[in-house]
Amino acid sequence: MSPQLMNILIYNGDGCTPASVRNAYLTLSSLxxxxxxxxxxxASGILTEPWQPSCALxxxxxxxxxxxCRSLNGLGISRIKNWVLSGGKYLGFCAGAYFASEKVEFEVGKGPMEVVGRRELALYPGICRGxxxxGFMYGSEAGARAVALKTCEDEEVLSYYNGGGLFVDADGKDDVxxxxxxEEPVxxxxxxxxxxxxKYGLGGAVLSCPHPEFAPENLERPSSETPYxxxxxxxxxxxxxxxxxTRFxxxxxxxxxxxGKTAPPPLSALHFSSMYPEDLNYIIQGLNEVITQDTPDAQxxxxxxxxxxxxxxxDPKPGVTFQSLTFDHTPLSLNTLQSSRIPAVFREKDKGIDKVVWPVLTYHNSHPDKSRTPHFNHAAFYATLDHxxxxxxxxxxxxxxxxLYGQTVTSTNTIxxxxxxxxxRLPSGVTAVATHQTAGRGRGQNAWISPEGALIFSVFIRHGLQGTGGGAGSKGVVFLQYIAALAICxxxxxxxxxxxxxxxxxxWPNDIYLAPPHAPPTxxxxxxxxxxxxxNTFLLTLGIGINLSNPxxxxxxxxxxxxxxxxxxHPAFTHEAFLAKLLVTLEETYLEFVRNGWSGSIEKDYYRFWMHQGQEVALEDDVVEKGINRTLRGHVEGVDSESGMLVVRGIKGTRWEVRSDGNSFDFMRGLVRKKVN
Structure with missing residues (x-):
């Protein structure tokens, strides 16, 4: 069974505009x-990461x-093209449509604006001309307009446009x-x-010169009435x-x-609490060095x-009125602060989409009650953890x-x-928990889908460089994902x-599957x-996502x-009880590893849940023979107790070690790609 195609990857590199990345992200998220x-x-992800097996678009x-072109010509284009040929799906808006055409003719005869040349990707077998x-000008809305389109289903659509072209002589082209x-003269x-x-091989591409992904509510309206x-x-x-x-x-x-009923909810405030509320004072004091503003109103x-x-x-101090507080220049009322839905705000950082201004409610005298965090019962969690x-x-x-809890966050690991x-400046063990994630992260360029019902959290761990135990030092960094996997089981x-x-x-290296005897593993x-x-300390953020009660x-x-x-x-597990159980088990397993190392009871127990023992695999390395990567065949032996690499024994007895980073693993088809030592 091949990996499920669950990731939508939006290119965000040299040449992208922040507005285009942001609008693609928001529209695709909503749909x-x-x-x-x-x-x-x-670009680095396209060139080096194993993004293809789980990428749907x-x-x-x-x-x-x-x-x-500068970033991806050569290897990057080859990876994209081969992926589409093998069944991948590509979506290009405006520059992304030019980029995917066989040739670009842009503003011909207009001096420094002119761009003419062939493109390596060449999904569209012809010219994209614009x-x-x-009126188009780089970095400007001077050429922006609402263009009328007539769809293939004879519907009329109005779309944002700024600088796009047209596909020359598209009528009658094969596979187009x-x-x-x-509808308007060009x-x-x-x-x-x-x-x-x-249609391109087993895959396909939608190439759009206008911008149907630009939702008008996400455009910045001028302060005065203008054509824009x-x-x-x-x-x-x-x-x-x-x-x-766009759905079509x-x-x-x-x-x-x-x-249409499951659009991503807005980001929410964070709630920071401790099992013993007074302990939070010491954490906040430790943050004083990075506090840029400390006002009399406790902000x-x-x-x-x-x-x-x-x-x-x-729980404000006597004399402090919430009416005097503001967030993002908007006055906050007492009722707003007591809501679990204080709006956090997306802020662009360079070309990114995920810089956020987070309101954080800190609890120095109590735990958050259910009215503030209706989807996570802090009192039940802390009581279960203590027991x-x-x-x-x-x-x-x-x-x-x-x-540190948020009902909806970008990613607990990112925060x-x-x-x-x-x-x-945080103590070891601080745990970020969320009910929803909008940008959950996985290995390489994979993302973790976080629907309602999933248990999502990240634990911060200080792991010392020095130590006398078998799991001390850098070894702990390599093996932590294995420790976490064992703890979940x-x-x-x-x-x-x-x-x-x-x-x-x-x-291996970092997933847990349900594998009933007579059914495909999921x-x-x-x-x-x-x-x-x-x-002299490793600062480790261990993120875990578990499908706990979501179908x-x-x-x-x-x-x-x-x-x-x-x-x-039933339900067999509540979020609060299972999180408490898992955190205790995780800390126990981690302490056992730090004291005794990998070999021994941890290694034995790990292989009890291991799904690869003796599995036959084909390894593709970087040696090219007859135009294709060489394939080496062998059987999985296990994890090397010192390096943490996957050990594969070749048919003739050769021993190979495979890193978890920079490789592509499709164990369901017995295939490991790329780096072999």
Missing amino acids: LTPHYAISTIN LVFPGGADLGY TAFP EILARY QVEGGDAAIVYV SKMIDNLLAAAPARIDF LLKKLGLTISD KKLNLEHDEFILYEA IRSLSRYAPSLFGQHI LEQNFGLIS RAITTSAKAYAQVPVKIK KLAGILVNSSFAN HPTTSLNNYCAASLPQLP
């Missing part, structure tokens, strides 16, 4: 959530396609279907084809037809469209590497002691790992006697470890237990 995970990928947004309408034509010759579908503001009004009035047509384009690419600001955090005391800890012989006391000024199968029957298996959980280093996109633990273990009460 494809929760079926797919939408995230960005840069690769999107190239607007901008300037010469930047795409601009179709006058015109999906929309310009300024260049070659026809009126504005949007086409191209009038254009926005016209697009708003015609929005339903544009949305329906995505269906043409074989994607599953949402029902503290931290402007960090990736995000900005504005701290509000959830399970009391039963442990390892005396765990750190993981889950402090919780911690990409804000070094924050984690470098242990937590599930030891929750009650009957749960020992749950067929959880570890898929993914249950994923693990991501990010690391940095400071003051899609694969299966969930509770659904499996309900069907296979009907004698047990």
